[in-house]
Every structure is written in structure tokens, then in C-alpha cells.
Amino acid sequence: MFIINCPYCGDRDQTEFSCHGEAHIPRPTETAQMSDDAWGNYVFFRTNPKGYHRERWLHTHGCRRWFNALRHTVTDEFVTTYKIEDPRPPLPTESQTSSDGRQS
């Protein structure tokens, strides 16, 4: 059970949140001109890294704001959380990675 830092509310219990997969996937514009492949990639394909992952979270039972988080999918370490409009935070360097969760 994580503790997640909502950028609007602060540290809260995981039960207040829901995760909604990979972040930074804008909805394409001019979709009518898109190929099946390109549209299919947008709708169906997501990265599934073993390691750091930028993902969307919703403070469902709280302020109901969407935000992004940089989380390690093996260690479940939340490196940071940030507002939707904020730039992507850099990935931590290898030396900061916990020993059981090296990126591969």
C-alpha cells in the first residue's frame, strides 16, 4: 500500500488514488487522416517497462485532480509526482536505483 504525494494535497494513502497507465500520450489531432497503424498505436499500445515509468494518477477520493508520477515498477518507489502541465522530470541515474530494481 503506497503513500502517494498528490501535488495538490500532499501525502495520502494509495486507497484514495487510481492509476491510469502511461502518461504523456496526447490525443492525436486530425485523426481522420491517420493510418490504422498510427491510430492503433495510440489506442492500444503502451510501454510496459521494468523500471522507471511515467504514469497518470487520479486522486479519486480526494481533490479529483489528475497528475503524473514517476514510479519504479519493480520497487514501487515514487521518485516524484508532478502536475499535468509540468515538464517531464528526468529519470534518476543508475546509482540512485535500488539494487533489486535495476532497469533492464
Added chain:
Amino acid sequence: MSQSQRLPDELPVGNSIDRGAPLTFTFDGRQYTGYQGDTLASALLANGVRLLGRSFKYHRPRGLIAAGSEEPNALVQLETGAYTEPNTRATSIELYDGLVAKSQNRWPTLGFDVGAVNSMVARFLPAGFYYKTFMWPASMWMTYEKFIRKAAGLGVSPVDDDPDVYHSTYAHCDVLVIGGGPAGIAAATAAANGSARVLLVDENNQLGGALLGTSDNAASLAYRDKALQALKQNNNVKILSRTTVTGYYDYNYLTAIEKVTDHLGPGNGGDAPRQRFWKIRAKQVVIAAGSIERPLVFADNDRPGVMLANAVATYINRYGVLPGNDVVVFTNNDSAYQVALDAASVGATVTVVDTRKNISAEFKASLQQQSIRLFEGHAISSVRGAKGIESVRIMGLSDDGESLHGQAWEIVCTCVATSGGWTPSCHMFSQSGGKLKYEESIAGFIPDTTRAKKSCPNLSAGSCNGVFTTSECVEQGADAGLKAAAAAGKPATSTDVAAFAVNETAQGAIAPLWLVPTVHPVGEGNSKHFHDFQNDVTAADIQLAAREGFVSVEHLKRYTTTGMATDQGKTSNLNALAIMANIQGVSIPEVGTTTFRPPYTPLTFGAVGGQESRELFIQERKTPMHEWHVASGAVFEDVGDWKRPWYFPQTGEDMHAAVQRETLAVRQSVGMLDASTLGKIDIQGKDAVKLLEMVYTNNWQKLAVGSCRYGLMLNEHGMIFDDGVTTRLGENHYHMTTTTGGAARVMSWLEEWLQTEWPEWEVYCTSVTEQWAVMALNGPNARALLQELTDIDVSNDSFPFMTMREGTVAGVPARIYRISFTGEQSFEINVPARYGKHLIEALAEAGKKHELVPYGTEAMHILRAEKGFIIVGQDTDGTVTPHDMDMDWIVSKTKIEYLGNRSQQRTDTSRDKRPQLIGLLTEDPTVVLPEGAHIVAEVHDQPPMPTIGHVTSSYMSPNAGRSIALALLQDGINRKGDTVSLRLMDGTVLQALVTDTVFVDQEGARVRG
């Protein structure tokens, strides 16, 4: 009944019991006495009861092995009736007056058990037996299962409601210390020296851990009492005894179960709950969980009387019970020597059999002093006595531990105290995500602190960390406590922790011997080498698993079921790994360990649920008209969390009769439905219409103020996910309705897109579902009835279909939406929720002369199906497009961008012959198809047969005068007029005509009338 094995009062033993407080209890129908402070196990042992149960698979007689929560054998059925609880460990049950317990897994009696025949045919019950024998055909599993459960079950579940009350609660602390032994007490003391809030949790009724069962009681207890007294005076420390930490989850979230009043007996807890479930969030955790002794795996080591050495010491020292007058101590390490001395000092005849040679002169001298005979380099080769051990045979052990030789000696004994070394309790560290490392010097796994999970900061101290003298445990504990407090940001202001100053002998070297040989090869002859007592798994089973290729530790576990019983292999796992390592000729760490999983010991669901049971389990949502429905005799249906009237039976009516009457009445006169549960979202802002354009498939730009429009929502896969009517209330103001079940989902959907994709748009969405009470009037007399109650002109000309008007109804402010889910003249009257009851009462009163009938959700379903109106989630299932629903009319041809638009051109969504919504009329109009029935392409006698569709909605329609159904059928739109076959579960084959989906009023005149 005399307590034949209870030691006399004069001896300096029995510190945990109060001989002045005798208690009476019953086991298997016989009455016994014990003392306050006894466990059920110690009391039974005091009375000479050695046979406590039958084993799971072979029904072998079994007795006590341990004295703590690691006990694998002595599972009993505690209490009777509603209070009964299966599989409770006799070693963890504190004795109370009037306790009733029964042995388990025996029939008809413990002494004579029919199932023990399994033991004789054991050759046919090898590992993987269930998998191999009962694998195919799957349909026979139901038959097998009954047989297996009856023959091999453990205890019996209670059938009555649990009469007990449970609590669950939260705790937050700076430092949580798991385990109240010497290391844990020291850790808590050190951590609490500053301002850190410390929670110390221990599973026993008394803190002290290993300090309680030692022979030099006085010194150990004095040390403990002093330390505990200091802790209790510190306001920063909270101590929870009788509390077991059951799970260690991410970010130092831990759960624990506190047995608050179990020790008082059922119904004696007063106002206190039976158990309390703790949800603990700790900044830092110190694990001081201790260690568990391992049994040596020798031939027929499961006979009652064979016990762990430290358990023998505990029964003697804590409870004043001598498990047997003639004791053989069988060991491969030093720790059991003290047990031998303890037993001898209270009068037992003791023999020590050590697998090692070259025992130190010091040990030899101390044994000699007590007239204890020592056999060096020997091992037990066989035992005698089925229901209780009578003697053991010992022989010389070869240097490599692989064979026996020389003269066999027979030693008469009633107790074997066995020690194969100590296994640190790494459960919590492993559950926290930490990795273990193998420590040769103690022949066991310990926490690899360099591989702890970052989000679960913790420290291990004491024997769970591989140190075994009390003084070392205290040192490590104090050190861990200081570190934890500092890491939690509340460092200790002094480092004072009293050292343990009692003289101790250092632990000598252990000589691992994982499997004790016999004169026969293991697995041959009649003897069995058990390592997992609770699941009845033997060394031979591991050999079989290895032969069949199940060598990976996870496969080994599942194939043999070793470590998978309720004790989770606390005493058995390492032995199993080591035996497998030997077979494969690899090291133990190469075999690896299985993952430890919560809960550490079994816990009741009642405690996990806590107060959230019965009416508090799920909050019920009730509409403002609920009381009226109840008074009108409504039968309710659960729709999400809502209680909705299902139908309103009149005297003598069954459900079918009531529903048919209600359905008919709506189309003949007028009916009213409580529609308050529909999701309602207030949408405002200058970009509101842009949002509607994106989330609905149709056009919204030209909707006039005061007009309503039906809309369909798609997800980006192009599949229907909700529908509803949205009304334009003002220039930039809309009122959206959603399905009852989809209300929250749609609200989140709008918020998601607005926040993540179009944050620059000025749109505000507010859920107003509970702000409005809604009554829908439907039927040819709806207008006449409504006109009597409202100041709004409701004539067709001034209030046409698909518009909204504001005014008053029954004297209260109202918005009336002229929209219809029945195809009838229909007005949905919305009033502020507080007027809901007033509205329904006014309608009911005024409706008398119009024969107004209240109707429920079942009639609503029939009425809409008669018109072919879909219900999202019933006629759709998340794989259905608007085209599949034959609803192309609602998809804009001119609008370019909206959610799910592009997916409709995907090859799969746009292909021909997808399942499409059609109507079905059965050949026999009185037959109502079951929903879910499959339409098959060809009828065979037996499945499988190719399915081409299924029924989604099906009813007896009083207005159509026959049964009707909606179905998804491949290429259905082109197949209208065809006859299709449906095969039901019972084999019946029905024919049905494929039709349009509208069964009543095809022209649609009534709704506009």
C-alpha cells in the same frame, strides 16, 4: 483427572502458570483440568494426552511438535455452534474455564480412524496424486472434490452467523518493533529514548520471547521485568501483546491481528471486541521476530511424542509440564544440550543422541553430572509406537551422514526432543520485498540487508537476523532501535539500554544433517520421513518431484504441496529446500527460497472486515421517495449501491403478475417511475458545447436552449460506454443525464479529458445526481395528470417532445423534461431532492382518477425493450459499436473529431457480419428465451457447436401479447426474416424469427402525441 505430567510445585519451574487457579476444560468429550496461564497444548500435555489429531493425507496419529505459533500438527476444532473455529493451534490457545475443543480429521474416533487406511495404501498416494489422478475429465472434478474434501479435510467451518464483534483500526508510529523478545524489547527501549513514538507488538500474552522458557528463569525474568517496566512508563511507547503482525506491505504498511478477548472464552468479552485488526503505517520497522527450531527428518519422525527440543524446554520451564519421563534428545547442534539438562533436572531420564562427534569435554561433564548418557555420531534409525512413541533405535552415523552402521541400540522413551538447528524468521523481511542470503555458520537464511526494498525501510535484529545468544540479541536490538529512531527523524537522546549480563554459553557449530538415513533407502520400507507435517509431505515426495523434473523451488512447492498448509512451512521449508539441494547436488542457495506471503498466521475474515459488516458493509443509496416505496409495498432491486423499486406487488400477486400489470397499465393509462437514480451532471462554461461535441457521437452545436437530445458516448476503441439525454438549459449551461450505473464513470471521463487534454477549455462539471428527485410519468394520461399539478402549459404545441420547461409542480419548483424511455407520452419531473416525497405523494393523490400505477425497474425494462431501446451494459458489453446496435442514425456524418471516431473505421470495427442487434420472436409465443441463450449455426446433440449470437434482453410483453427478445446476431441486420436456432443449457432447441427491434407502436406516434 490428575495432571500426571505436571511437575511438582517445589521445582523452580512453571513461571507462566498459576497453580492457585485451576481451570476445567473438555477435549474430545473428556474433562480435564489445567491452570490459569496454560495453553490448551500445555494443559493437554500435563494430563498425559499425546494424541491430538490425525494427519491431513495419511490420517497418521499426531501430537504436539512445538510450543508456539509455528505448530504444524496440533490443530483443533475450538468451541461449538456459532462460536466454533477450525484449525486453531492448541499451542496458541490460552486456556480458559469451560473451554471445549475437538480433534480434527478423524472418523469415527481419534483412536480408531477409518481414514488411516490411507496410511496402508500410501504407495498409491504419492506427491502430485491429486494432479495426476483427478486431472481429466474436468467435469468429473465436482465428483472427486466431494470425496477428497470428506476424506482429507481439516476442521469444519461454522454454519451459523458469527456472533462476535470485531474492530479494525489504524495506527501510525515512528518505529514499529515486531516481536517482544530480548531484541525487540531492547529495540523499543532504545528507539523510545528520544521523542519517537514506538509501537511494540508481540504475539504472546506475555512479552519476553525466549527469556520466558529458559532454565535460569529468575535472572532472565528479572531482566525482562525491569526493561518492560521502563517501557510501560514511557508515554511514547504503546505495547500490543496477543498481537501478531500478519502482513508487511509497501511503504511500511503492516497489518496485525490482536486477540483482544479470545483468552476469556466465547461470549465473555463484555463490550470489548473479540479481535482487533490493526492497519499500521510506520516510518521505520525493526523486525525482531525471533527464530524457529527445525525438526530433524528421521524415519517416522511424526509419531506423537517427537517434539522440537525447545518446545520440551518451554513446557518444562514455563508450564511445569514434563512431556515424557524418558526423554531422548536428538540433535545436530549445541542448543539442545540445555534442554537435556533441563529435563534431567526435573527428574526425567535423559539420553542425548548427537549426530556429531568430538563433543566438548565441558558438555560431556555437565551431562555426566546429571547422569545423562551421550551417544556421539549416532542417529535415530527407527521408532516404535504408533499412537505415542515407546522407544527409538539408534545406530552409528557415517561421517558423510549418508548411512548407518554398527550396533543398533534400543532406547525406551516417551519423548524425543529433536533439534536440527534454528531457522531465522525472515517472513516479514521477505514480505517487505527484501532478499535473503544463506548463512553457512547457522545453516539458514538471514535477511540480506543490502537488498531491502527502498520503500520498506526496516532493520532486523536478534535471532531472526542470525544471532542466538541473548546478549547479542539485546545488543543488536538496541542498535537497530537507535538507527530506526534516527532514520524516522526522531533520534534518541541517550543510548542507554541495559545489557543482558547473565552468563551464556556461545552457540557451537552446527553439523547440518537434512535427512537422517535408515537401514532402507528413503521411500522404501514402511517408514516415512516427514518434513511438512501439516500437509503430510515426506522426503520421498521430494525425491519423486525431482525424478519427475519439478526441481525449481516454486514447482517443488506446488507439486508436493510442501509449505502450503496453514502453517506455511514454518518448520519445514528449509528442510525441503535442503533435501532438494542434496538430490540435485547443488548448494541450498542455488535451490533458492519460495516467497513468504501474508498472513503470517491464519486470521479470521471477521477481523479483517471489522465494523464494516452487515448494514455497514456497503452503504445503501436511497432516493428521496424511498419511504413512499416501502409504504407502498415495493420489492427492491440493487442497482449499483442504489435501492430501486423492482415492482409493487398487490395482494396475492407474484412478481410476474405484478410486472405484467404494471407494464400494461403504463400503455393503457399512466404509470410513474422513480428515476432519481439516473446520473445527472451540470455542465457550464463557454466551452461546454465543445465538450459535448467531443464526448457524444452526434451534433450539439445547433441544440436550442430548452431542448433535449439523446446522445451516445464511445470510448477511444469506438465502443459504446454510456448513453443519456442532455438538455440545454441556457446559453452555456447543460444538464447531462447518464445511466444509473455509469454516473460516476461518466463524471470521471469528462474530468479526465478536461484536465489532461483540454485544460484551456472553460468548462465546469458538477455531479448533481443527488440534488434532484425525479418522477417519470408515462402513458396516454400523463399529460392530463400533470396538467392538474403544474402551472406550465403542457399541451403538445407549447411543450413538444424533446423539450424542457421550468415552473412549479404541486407547488414546488420543477424542471420538466419531455423525454421518453417507454415510447409513450412522457414527462420527467425534476424537483429539488427535499421535495421528492412531497412530489410522489401529490402525484399519487392526483393520479387516483387517472388510474396511476407506480411501476418498478422490471416493468421499465419491458417497456423499453418493447420499443427496442437499448440498455448500455445489458444489450452492450463493451465490444459493441453504434453500427452494431443499428444506431447509425446517431453518428454524425459531418463531425470530424469526437472520441472514438477513428476507431469506427478500423478494419475490425468496420467489417461486415459483426454481431448486430436484432429482435427475436420465438416460434411459440409463450416461451420466454433465457437471457444469455446462444444462437447456434448448426444444432448438434452435444456441445461444442458454432455460436453466432446470444440473447441480451428477453421478456414476456403484455403489450405485444407475446414473448419478445433482443439479441446480438452475426450479420443480424441482413438476416431479418430468417429463422435461427437456439440451444439451451438443458439441451432444448428453440426456433425464433429474426425481426426488427421495435415490437410496439412501430410508427412511433404515441411518444409525440
